[in-house]
Amino acid sequence: MAAVATCGTGAGSTGSIAAAASKNNVTSFQRKGPRASGTDSGCSRLVSIAGTRPSVRNGQLLVSTGLPALDQLLGGGLAVGTVLLIEEDKYNIYSSLVFKYFLAEGIINGHTLLVASAKEDPADILQELPAPLLDDNCKKDFDEDVCNDKTPDSNIKMKIAWRYQLLPKMESGPVSSSRFGHYYDASKRMPQELIEASKWHGFFFPEKLSSTLNIESCSLTHGYRKLLQFIQNVIYEEGFDGSSPQKKQKNILRIGIQSLGSPLWGDDICCTENCDNSHSLTKFLYVLRGLLRTSLSACIITMPTHLIQNKAVIARVTNLSDTVVGLESFIGSERETNPLYKDYHGLIHIRQIPRLNNLIYDVSDVKDLAFKLKRKLFTIEKVQKGEVNFKKKTP
Amino acid sequence: MESVLALGGFVLLRDSVEWEGRSLLKALIKKSALCGEQVHILGCEVSEDEFREGFDSSINSRLIYHDLFRDPLNWSQTGEALPGGPLGALQAMCRRTHPGPVTIALDSLSWLLLHIPCTALCQALGALSRQHAHPGGGSPAEPVRVLGLFHEELHGPGPLGALSSLAQTEVTLSGTMGQASAHILSRRPRQRPAHQTQWFSILPDFSLDLQGGPPLESQPHADPHTAPVDPTAHVTFNLHLSKKEREAKDSLTLPFQFSSEKQQALLRAGPSQATSHIFYEPDAYDDLDQEDPDDDLDV
Numbered sequence: 288m289a290a291v292a293t294c295g296t297g298a299g300s301t302g303s304i305a306a307a308a309s310k311n312n313v314t315s316f317q318r319k320g321p322r323a324s325g326t327d328s329g330c331s332r333l334v335s336i337a338g339t340r341p342s343v344r345n346g347q348l349l350v351s352t353g354l355p356a357l358d359q360l361l362g363g364g365l366a367v368g369t370v371l372l373i374e375e376d377k378y379n380i381y382s383s384l385v386f387k388y389f390l391a392e393g394i395i396n397g398h399t400l401l402v403a404s405a406k407e408d409p410a411d412i413l414q415e416l417p418a419p420l421l422d423d424n425c426k427k428d429f430d431e432d433v434c435n436d437k438t439p440d441s442n443i444k445m446k447i448a449w450r451y452q453l454l455p456k457m458e459s460g461p462v463s464s465s466r467f468g469h470y471y472d473a474s475k476r477m478p479q480e481l482i483e484a485s486k487w488h489g490f491f492f493p494e495k496l497s498s499t500l501n502i503e504s505c506s507l508t509h510g511y512r513k514l515l516q517f518i519q520n521v522i523y524e525e526g527f528d529g530s531s532p533q534k535k536q537k538n539i540l541r542i543g544i545q546s547l548g549s550p551l552w553g554d555d556i557c558c559t560e561n562c563d564n565s566h567s568l569t570k571f572l573y574v575l576r577g578l579l580r581t582s583l584s585a586c587i588i589t590m591p592t593h594l595i596q597n598k599a600v601i602a603r604v605t606n607l608s609d610t611v612v613g614l615e616s617f618i619g620s621e622r623e624t625n626p627l628y629k630d631y632h633g634l635i636h637i638r639q640i641p642r643l644n645n646l647i648y649d650v651s652d653v654k655d656l657a658f659k660l661k662r663k664l665f666t667i668e669k670v671q672k673g674e675v676n677f678k679k680k681t682p
Numbered sequence: 683m684e685s686v687l688a689l690g691g692f693v694l695l696r697d698s699v700e701w702e703g704r705s706l707l708k709a710l711i712k713k714s715a716l717c718g719e720q721v722h723i724l725g726c727e728v729s730e731d732e733f734r735e736g737f738d739s740s741i742n743s744r745l746i747y748h749d750l751f752r753d754p755l756n757w758s759q760t761g762e763a764l765p766g767g768p769l770g771a772l773q774a775m776c777r778r779t780h781p782g783p784v785t786i787a788l789d790s791l792s793w794l795l796l797h798i799p800c801t802a803l804c805q806a807l808g809a810l811s812r813q814h815a816h817p818g819g820g821s822p823a824e825p826v827r828v829l830g831l832f833h834e835e836l837h838g839p840g841p842l843g844a845l846s847s848l849a850q851t852e853v854t855l856s857g858t859m860g861q862a863s864a865h866i867l868s869r870r871p872r873q874r875p876a877h878q879t880q881w882f883s884i885l886p887d888f889s890l891d892l893q894g895g896p897p898l899e900s901q902p903h904a905d906p907h908t909a910p911v912d913p914t915a916h917v918t919f920n921l922h923l924s925k926k927e928r929e930a931k932d933s934l935t936l937p938f939q940f941s942s943e944k945q946q947a948l949l950r951a952g953p954s955q956a957t958s959h960i961f962y963e964p965d966a967y968d969d970l971d972q973e974d975p976d977d978d979l980d981v
Contacts, residue, residue, distance in 0.1 A: 380872065405808070493809060550805070550848075551804055551805055553801050555800055555801050558844050559840050560838075560840065591847060618874055
């Protein structure tokens with residue numbers, strides 16, 4: 288097995304064999320491709336924007352979704368220029384949390400935010416973002432969290448597989464802010480000064496409506512049309528599509544749209560099965576994807592698909608989005624009492640992963656994934672079927 | 683039942699033919715009126731006289747009734763009917779800015795759904811519950827509640843799902859053997875929804891009589907299917923080791939065992955190993971005699 292040469296010199300971005308041979312006499316193999324902290328590699332020819340990194344598979348520019356566990360499942364992160372669609376769980380608890388993690392990650396990385404909602408004022412949404420874990424003081428609490436879950440059996444020194452003692456643990460704890468994905472404390476709020484230092488645009492649909500609610504103005508494309516115009520204006524004026532080339536520092540625009548397709552947006556796909564403007568939502572997604580592909584932006588949309596009456600619409604919406612993740616929480620369902628799921632809060636279904644400039648994709652071969660939300664950590668794991676307990680039962 | 687009124691926001695009362703909800707609605711209205719709140723009623727399904735029947739005069743004086751029953755389409759053109767039809771009436775309620783806690787009762791959301799589109803109704807309900815949370819003057823949030831009566835048998839799953847996703851509290855009426863019960867689902871923001879079942883009855887003067895449990899008949903038996911499934915039962919291999927078996931397992935020599943010195947060297951060296959070492963441990967069949975290399979050839 289060829290040992291990887293120590294790449295601490297930072298020349299890991301180019302795979303030049305000749306250079307390596309003179310440096311180290313162990314091996315001439317060197318890891319090709321940019322390193323994880325690709326933002327500080329000056330020799331990289333890729334655009335170095337804060338909070339992004341190129342994918343190790345095909346060099347696609349990725350941003351973090353705010354949940355490192357979800358980033359792993361999506362193949363490293365969310366590609367810039369794509370849409371992440373979250374199918375909401377029944378009471379909209381975990382999907383709004385994932386939405387907030389995405390926005391919080393944008394604030395930490397210094398990205399510009401665009402928050403659109405028909406239910407809550409975007410300023411209120413920003414006030415409720417979770418606080419980031421940036422200190423090393425938190426690492427101690429985090430390790431305690433992890434240790435509390437470990438069963439006593441795992442502390443036995445391994446006799447047969449002793450080489451695996453050297454391997455690092457699967458979950459790495461929170462580290463400093465220059466890393467790609469960050470961890471958040473869901474019980475605390477983001478500090479006010481971070482929110483004020485960030486740049487954000489809000490779109491609150493009820494404010495944009497005219498003051499008199501005519502039935503005509505509630506036509507389905509009205510809300511979506513206004514939202515698309517707003518997004519287009521922001522992209523153009525701030526230069527995310529490269530339209531103002533003298534801008535020296537490029538940045539990413541993170542767009543968050545909450546509960547798209549709910550009746551509050553004026554769309555009745557959740558109310559009836561045969562609706563008049565059933566193509567309004569799909570047209571919106573098509574135009575939105577066109578806007579995103581030509582700009583440096585990434586979008587998260589939460590959609591209450593459990594309310595959509597016509598299943599064909601859900602299939603069309605899935606095809607028009609890039610990455611689709613469904614959340615199913617156990618609250619109120621009969622699975623809550625099932626001992627198989629007792630450690631978890633819900634199931635997560637990765638319904639679609641895009642093939643961007645690629646013929647294959649990074650589909651994980653694990654299909655039954657469950658998530659659980661501890662205070663400081665949102666983990667996604669494979670459901671442990673038939674968990675066998677080797678402890679002796681006391682009679 | 684107190685939580686229904688305490689939480690504020692939009693309360694969805696789902697009733698059916700067997701368990702009607704108007705009396706519960708009137709009981710909740712009476713409770714709010716007794717607390718000194720302003721109560722606005724948008725009456726669509728029954729006449730005003732019939733609605734006010736059963737309330738005494740002190741409560742009747744607090745109720746502000748907007749009548750859509752008498753002339754919903756404004757045919758009489760006398761100017762008494764509410765302008766703008768049902769939607770106009772809802773919007774007029776949105777624009778109220780009277781200070782103090784307020785209760786708005788919509789006598790029936792089903793009637794409104796027949797006359798205005800579902801999306802317009804949802805947007806109006808959203809505006810109602812939001813406008814009072816952020817009044818223009820900047821004063822702290824005042825509790826407002828919107829009580830909506832919904833006949834769930836008249837509608838498909840679509841409007842029901844849309845309205846219950848907007849509701850902060852959902853009360854479903856049912857019951858057994860003449861005793862009514864309310865299943866209350868309250869969704870506080872960012873918290874798990876809480877379920878509660880409350881048995882109650884309504885007295886002739888529309889006050890609520892809360893009861894402890896279902897009437898004398900038997901409780902439903904515990905479902906035998908909810909017994910916890912034990913995955914370690916009925917397994918074809920032995921999962922539990924006796925003490926002797928465990929000792930035998932521990933003392934077993936593994937076939938490919940390094941000496942501990944080699945093991946430590948391998949563990950310590952790790953990825954920073956610069957040179958390679960060779961460790962030789964003679965096996966049981968190895969011949970250490972360097973003189974005759976072909977001794978084991980049996981020639």
